Amino acid sequence: MAKTFFSPTAEKDFRRLPPSAKNALQNCIAGLNNNPYAGKPLHGPLRGFFVCRFNAGGASYRAAYEVIDSNVIILMIGNRDDFYKKFNRRAK
Secondary structure, eight states, rough: OOOEEOOOHHHHHHHSSSHHHHHHHHHHHHHHOOOOOOOOOOGGGGTTTTEEEEETTEEEEEEEEEETTTTTEEEEEEEEHHHHHHHHHHHO
């Protein structure tokens, strides 16, 4: 069973989410604790990272993470709009 940790910037992202999105993210994290590789693997310059998708309040959200020693490190959480561009800048 994996443990989930938030990066400092992901903690800020989490605080900015609406309550319904926070609940949906918690369900996503519960699934990742059982299988850390359940998310969609990214490719190209973001190879090595994964994305967990969740919906709340009619909006699509993403949580980017990486798996290190069977621990899940969430790096960024946000709305689907321009998520991958923003994550690409943050991951560098």
